[in-house]
Amino acid sequence: MLxxxxxxxxxxxxxxxxxxxxTSRFWADRGVPHDKPHPIYGSLTFLQKKNPAHFMIDLRNRFQAKYVGIxxxxxxxxxxxxxxxxxxxxxxxxxxxxxxxxxxxxxDPIGALNLFTVNDPTWSWLRRRLTSMFTSAKLKALQGLFVKKSKELVTRIxxxxxxxxxxxxxxxxxDYTTDVIGAAAFGLHCDATLTGESPMRTVTKSFMEYSYYRGLNWIAIFFFPELVETFRFRFFPKTAEDYFKKVYKAIVKERGYNPNSEPKDLLDALLKMKHEAIENNEEISDDLVIAQAAVFLQGGFDTSAVMLSYLTYELAFHQEAQEKMYQELLEAKNKLGPDQEFDGAFLSELPYLNAVMKESLRKYPPMGWLDRISEHEYQVDDDLTIPAGTPVYVNxxxxxxxxxxxxxPDKFIPERFLPENMKDNLAFAYMPFGEGPRNCIGMxxxxxxxxxxxxxxFLKYKVFPKPNxxxxxxxxxxxxAIFLMPGEDIYVDFVPRN
Known part of the structure; x- marks a missing residue:
């Protein structure tokens, strides 16, 4: 026997x-630059040692090639x-x-069926129906919410x-972004901006916890999906899923559904989507509906909060840029008058404010790479053809x-994004929200x-770094984490302007 x-x-x-x-000769046989792979992890030896965005930057800097094999x-x-x-x-x-x-x-249906993770044909079906929630008219209707919550930020400070x-x-x-999305998506009015606490903020705090085990969940979902079912990994924490299901059932019971009314928030739009699917004899589960609400909160609250954090911290160290932005805001406010509030269209036309935002998004894009999978054999260029099923990452x-x-590139220079300085060759070299059909719907x-x-x-305060x-x-x-975000608390000093 032995x-x-x-x-x-x-x-x-x-x-x-x-x-x-x-396997280890795959890229060498095709003449593609690459590092020697690890016999178990391949190129993923960096996981849980450094953020994937830093791995991608390092890969580009070391090879300086139009593509790299991993x-x-x-x-x-x-x-x-x-x-x-x-x-x-x-x-x-x-x-x-x-x-x-x-x-x-x-x-993990809530993790598998949301707009971020789901594939065609469900993705196309969902995207068409959800796009209507992000029109200019719908966003304009949220102006009062943004004004109220931003003023609560000042009260909090x-x-x-x-x-x-x-x-x-x-x-x-x-706290601020949780309140904004809670109201815009669910019609829930919370006070986390003022107090730091609310039932929904408890959920988003669980999203911000990145333990070793949580990291394993992300690794499997993003880099080895075949393992997800084996180990029952989840996109969202179980407590968050339970909360979303509870809120969904309560709101549905309270509101019902009126086919003749325009959706007021994302949940209304999702209910409308479900009823239209039923009328067309299409199958749509509660899990699919809840998954969209969950991913909008997950994807929206933290990416915006992280961007505001990095941006504020950069401006604390760049007083000249901060002052330029303040002067532009002050001039704009004086033109509007003391009783008028900024609206989105007006703010979108302020060149330096937007240059500051774009430069921060350049340095700190929420997700620094865009993953796709090649459905068919694909000719990348004259020198390389990849087989069907090959994952491709746009860096x-x-x-x-x-x-x-x-x-x-390591310097914070908002002026590079002023209209007169914008280069013609930035298309697809600058993609903080992605590009193409699967770009970020919530941009x-x-x-x-x-x-x-x-x-x-910044109209109310100057911001400075803390000592040392x-x-x-x-x-x-x-x-x-998979997304680029701080792994430590960030503090600045707020000094009221005269």
Whole structure:
């Protein structure tokens, strides 16, 4: 018996060895630059040691090639560093790259069915129906909400100054964005901006917890989806899912559904979507509806809060840029008059405010890479063809730090995004919200959340670094997260203007 077992083991080991030899030569055989892969992790040895965005920047800096080969464990994948190739993948040949590589499993329907993770044909069906919630008219109707919550930010800062407390801005901005999205998506009016607490804020705080185990969930979903079902990994924490289901049932019971009324918020739009599907004999589950509400909160509250945090921190260290933005806001406010509030259209026309925001998004894009999977065999260029099923990553953050497109990329220079300085070759080299059919549906909502908070705060305060504070580039990024975000608390000093 033992000789047979030994023979089987030997055959198995030989098969693994030969398989690895073929896999590890994949990119060398195709003349693609690459690092030597690890026999288990492939190119993913950085996971839970550094943020993936920093891995992507390092990859671009070391190879300076239009594409680089990597391995997701044993799966060969391609990282694209060229705007021209990015355009092909995201727009020109989008039909071949309509699906993402990442994904969750049947045991995690809220994680698997949301607009961020789901693939075609469900994705196209959802996107068409949800786009109506982000029109200019719908966003304009939220002006009062943005004005109210941004003023509550000022009240929150005043209270902290009176109590002589240090103000940690990451959590403060997350309180603000949670309130804004809670109202816009669910019609829930919460006071986390003022108090730091609300039932929904409890949920978003759980989103901000990045333990070792939570990191394993993200790793599987983003880089090894086949493992998700085996280990029952989840996109959202279980407590968050339970909360969303409870809120959904309560709101549905309270509101009912009126087919003749226009949706007031995202949940109304989702209910309308469900009833229209039923009328058309299409199957749509409560889980699919709840998944869209959950991902809008997850994707919206933290990305906007993180951007406001990084942006405020950069301005604390760049007083000249801060003063230019203040003077532009002050002039605009004086033109409007003391009784008039900014609206989104007005703020979108302020060049320096928007240059500051764009420069921050360049340095700190929420998700620095765009994953797709090639449906068919695909000719990348004259030198390379990849087989069907190959994951492809468009390295947006790598191009954001490419000196060919952004000279002195490590520096915070808002002037590079002023209209008179904008280069013609930035298309697909600058993609903080993605490009093509699967770009971020909430981009214009995020812009407004940032505009209103910035304009209200910086008209009232000057912001300075704390004594002996770390420089912006010294802030540690969260190593257990997939998105680029601080891995430590961030403090600044707010000084009221005269």
């Amino acid at each position: 000789p047979y077992v030994a023979a089987l083991v030997a055959v198995a080991l030989l098969w693994v060895y030969l398989k690895w030899q073929k 391995w997701l464990f044993w799966r060969p994948s391609l990282v694209v560093n060229s705007p021209e190739l990015a355009r092909n993948i995201l727009t020109k040949h989008a039909d071949n790259f309509r699906n993402r590589y990442l994904g969750s499993g049947p045991s 005043d209270s902290g100054l009176e109590a002589k407390k240090d103000i940690e801005i990451r959590n403060m901005f997350a 947006a953050v790598g191009m954001h730090f490419d000196p060919e497109f952004f000279p002195e 214009r909502f995020a812009h407004r959340a940032i505009w209103y908070a910035l304009s209200t705060i 504070a770390k420089k912006p580039h010294e802030i540690v990024a969260e190593k257990n």
